[in-house]
C-alpha cells in the first residue's frame with residue numbers, strides 16, 4: 388500500500404477504535420504525574436494490577452512526594468515494594484529518579500521527552516505514557532507490546548525496532564490522534580487481538596485487517 392493509501396486505511400482504524408473504546412484509560416492508578424512516573428517504572432515486566440495493589444495504599448499513606456521516598460530510604464522502600472518483580476533494581480531506579488526530581492527539576496515531574504528520558508529507568512515508552520496521560524500531549528505514540536503486535540497484524544508497520552515503529556506510525560496517524568490511537572490499540576490488544584489467539588470473529592476490524600482469521 389502506498390503512503391496515501393496507508394493514511395486512509397489508518398484513519399479508518401482510528402475511527403473504529405475511537406467508536407469501540409471511547410473512554411479508554413490508563414490501567415495504572417495515579418493521582419499525580421509523580422505517582423504515574425513511579426508506577427510506570429515499577430510496571431516494567433510486572434502487571435499493572437500488582438503495581439496498583441502495592442502502590443496505591445503507599446501513595447495515600449507514605450509516599451506523597453519524591454522527598455518522602457528519599458527520607459524513608461532505599462531499605463524501607465525496597466521492603467515496601469518487594470512483591471513487585473525486580474524490586475531491587477527498580478528501588479534503585481526510583482531513588483535515583485526522586486533524587487533527580489528534587490535536585491534538577493524542583494521536585495516536579497518534567498513535561499519534556501528529553502528530560503523524562505534522562506531519568507533512570509525511563510525510556511521513550513514510559514515518557515510517552517506520562518506526556519499523554521498527565522500533560523495532555525496528543526502527539527505521542529506509546530510503543531508497548533500490544534501496540535507492536537496489533538499494528539503489525541494490521542499491516543500498519545514493517546519494523547520491529549520501537550523507535551522506527553514510532554516514526555512509521557507518526558507518518559500515517561495525525562499528530563492530534565496519536566496518543567488516543569496508542570491507548571486504544573493497546574486496549575484492543577488486551578481485549579480482542581491477544582498475543583496467542585486473536586479473536587478475529589469478534590473483531591470490528593476483521594473486514595479490513597490483512598491478518599484476519601490467519602493466526
Ligand code: SF4
Nearest residue numbers: 580585587590596599
Ligand atoms: S482481525 Fe484478528 S488479527 Fe486483525 S486486528 Fe482483529 S483480532 Fe487482530
